[in-house]
Amino acid sequence: MTDTPLLRVSDLCVSFRTPDGVVRAVDSVSFDVHAGETVGIVGESGSGKSVTANALMRLNFGAQVSTTGSILLDGVDLGSLSEEEMRLRRGRDIAMVFQDPLSALNPFYSVGDQVAEAYRVHHPKARRPEVRDVVVESLGRVGIPEPIKRMQSFPHEFSGGMRQRIVIAMALVNSPRLLIADEPTTALDVTVQAQILELIQRIQQESGTAVLLITHDLGVIAETTERVIVMYGGRVVEEASVESVFEQPTHPYTLGLLGSVRSLDLAGRGSLRAIPGSPPSLIHLPTGCAFRPRCRFELGEGSPCGTTVPTLSVAGHSRSACHLDVTERERLIAGVDG
Amino acid sequence: MLYFILRRAVFAVVLLLAVSLCTYVLFSALPSDPAALTCGKNCTTEVIERNRVRLGYDKPILEQYGLFMEGIVKGRTYGPGEAAVHCPAPALGYSFKRHQCVTALISRSLPVTISVSVGAFVLWMLLGVGLGVLAALKRGRWQDRVATGFSVIGISLPTFFVALLAVLIFTVWWPVLDFPSYTGILANPWKWAKALVLPWSTLAVVSASTYVRMTRNGVIEVMSEEFVRLGLAKGVRRPVLIVKYVLRAALVPIVTIAGLDFAALLGGAVITESVFNLPGVGKLAIEAVVDSDLPVLVATTLVAAAFIVLANAVVDVCYGFLDPRVREG
Numbered sequence: 001m002t003d004t005p006l007l008r009v010s011d012l013c014v015s016f017r018t019p020d021g022v023v024r025a026v027d028s029v030s031f032d033v034h035a036g037e038t039v040g041i042v043g044e045s046g047s048g049k050s051v052t053a054n055a056l057m058r059l060n061f062g063a064q065v066s067t068t069g070s071i072l073l074d075g076v077d078l079g080s081l082s083e084e085e086m087r088l089r090r091g092r093d094i095a096m097v098f099q100d101p102l103s104a105l106n107p108f109y110s111v112g113d114q115v116a117e118a119y120r121v122h123h124p125k126a127r128r129p130e131v132r133d134v135v136v137e138s139l140g141r142v143g144i145p146e147p148i149k150r151m152q153s154f155p156h157e158f159s160g161g162m163r164q165r166i167v168i169a170m171a172l173v174n175s176p177r178l179l180i181a182d183e184p185t186t187a188l189d190v191t192v193q194a195q196i197l198e199l200i201q202r203i204q205q206e207s208g209t210a211v212l213l214i215t216h217d218l219g220v221i222a223e224t225t226e227r228v229i230v231m232y233g234g235r236v237v238e239e240a241s242v243e244s245v246f247e248q249p250t251h252p253y254t255l256g257l258l259g260s261v262r263s264l265d266l267a268g269r270g271s272l273r274a275i276p277g278s279p280p281s282l283i284h285l286p287t288g289c290a291f292r293p294r295c296r297f298e299l300g301e302g303s304p305c306g307t308t309v310p311t312l313s314v315a316g317h318s319r320s321a322c323h324l325d326v327t328e329r330e331r332l333i334a335g336v337d338g
Numbered sequence: 339m340l341y342f343i344l345r346r347a348v349f350a351v352v353l354l355l356a357v358s359l360c361t362y363v364l365f366s367a368l369p370s371d372p373a374a375l376t377c378g379k380n381c382t383t384e385v386i387e388r389n390r391v392r393l394g395y396d397k398p399i400l401e402q403y404g405l406f407m408e409g410i411v412k413g414r415t416y417g418p419g420e421a422a423v424h425c426p427a428p429a430l431g432y433s434f435k436r437h438q439c440v441t442a443l444i445s446r447s448l449p450v451t452i453s454v455s456v457g458a459f460v461l462w463m464l465l466g467v468g469l470g471v472l473a474a475l476k477r478g479r480w481q482d483r484v485a486t487g488f489s490v491i492g493i494s495l496p497t498f499f500v501a502l503l504a505v506l507i508f509t510v511w512w513p514v515l516d517f518p519s520y521t522g523i524l525a526n527p528w529k530w531a532k533a534l535v536l537p538w539s540t541l542a543v544v545s546a547s548t549y550v551r552m553t554r555n556g557v558i559e560v561m562s563e564e565f566v567r568l569g570l571a572k573g574v575r576r577p578v579l580i581v582k583y584v585l586r587a588a589l590v591p592i593v594t595i596a597g598l599d600f601a602a603l604l605g606g607a608v609i610t611e612s613v614f615n616l617p618g619v620g621k622l623a624i625e626a627v628v629d630s631d632l633p634v635l636v637a638t639t640l641v642a643a644a645f646i647v648l649a650n651a652v653v654d655v656c657y658g659f660l661d662p663r664v665r666e667g
Contacts, residue, residue: 154662
């Protein structure tokens, strides 16, 4: 890891003005992604992970959106760029893979045209044969069989997995420094999910592209990422290496997430343990710790849990945002599965 | 794709035959005796009976229809000997009121209607789609309100009102134009256009309103599609994005409706042609109704139906070109 990270997000806040009030979708989120690294952002729906991803691309638009904080890519603050400067970075420096590959592909153009367009936008002087070679090569690289023939096909003529491969090919055609994959496997069959994750991993290793993988699926995180950022209610609640998160989670929410997955692996030993309650409304976040109403270790009356938003602090190998004393927390968490 | 076009064409022909049969039978079932209508008030039974035989109205209805169809293909001669009248193919009947072959009447009024329709169509599509896109892109701003307001007014006002208002404003209050009198485009293109500006504008204002709303809604809907966001994420320029991604998708359903609206107009812009005194198919049809001129009525109805059927087929084929997803169908 180098000293200056490829991406440094500091104090990112994104809020939306809605008729019901201001939604703070992302609140004081900070994290780094180093060159060539794979970082996962995990959280339930509404935890702010997709809004964070879109903020990195500056794709949250409209008069109702306000974004503050800084996003440094290679030391350049993306927030300070003009729209045109930002456009030139989109798809060239940062590329994105979306959740649903069917709706993400333009149904009116052949997939070859769409990959070609992604390349041409950033290589306006490229000649036809060159573009064609690039398209064939990149479709081949993501595992589209017979790319020369298939590049003339339209999106609806492909299966879901193949479509996602095409979206990935499009994202990688300009060899971006950072690839944001926003729930890239959620819309796919389980067997196809594994193939797509393998593909992302393989490409990451081959090209050295840093990957920011956004998912609600801890299984996906375990398989692919090195470092994990856990988000809840628009805030980062835990940040750790993937091993630490799975071996020694330090936040009650992470523990809850793990519990709801782990019981699946241990068939017969326990039932699926859902986190009680539901994710908070971002308009009316609970005061203090957003996770408090669902937390099994909540400190009760008079504790800071109900009054102060916890900040990230070192806990073992991780950093997490919890008011509980670190050793006490470790004891409690260890006791849960004991 | 070729198979698709072929199938569509065969279907269109079958449909046209069915429509012609229905039209013919329906108009023959009218209580008025077509033969009696061929001569004026002081008519003798002999004349009526002679005309009945001459025009073939004495035969059973299906045979009449057969003769009618034969006439379309081969031309038809009405009556025997000296007094016979020959209408060359495609013969759509003989109008006793006007003492002319119906085909000749239609072919004289069709260019007028086509002139009115094409110009109005171009104008209304430009106006409707243009304002619709503008409203969608400037959603909630004054441009949006102006466009939406225009659309509400256009929808609320009846055609004859807009037409009369246009005449009043542009020929009386602010006389920049003469009251339209139709001139052929070949005879004098300038006078042709000048005579048609008001009818074009009237039809455009009335019809464009629907298109403003459709385009606006379509564009807004497509703008929130994921593939548009991916286009942005690829770094596609905004104008390119709007044309290639947004308009392309938003216009597909509009093309369908536009095709049918255009065809309906070709069948005769009845009100507009009447107000502006344009000798088109619509006016011909209205006069035929007033005069109970059955052959002309049957023919104008058929022409209008033929345009609709044809437009339907063309729209379907266009749809196949526009949307790759329906190509296999």
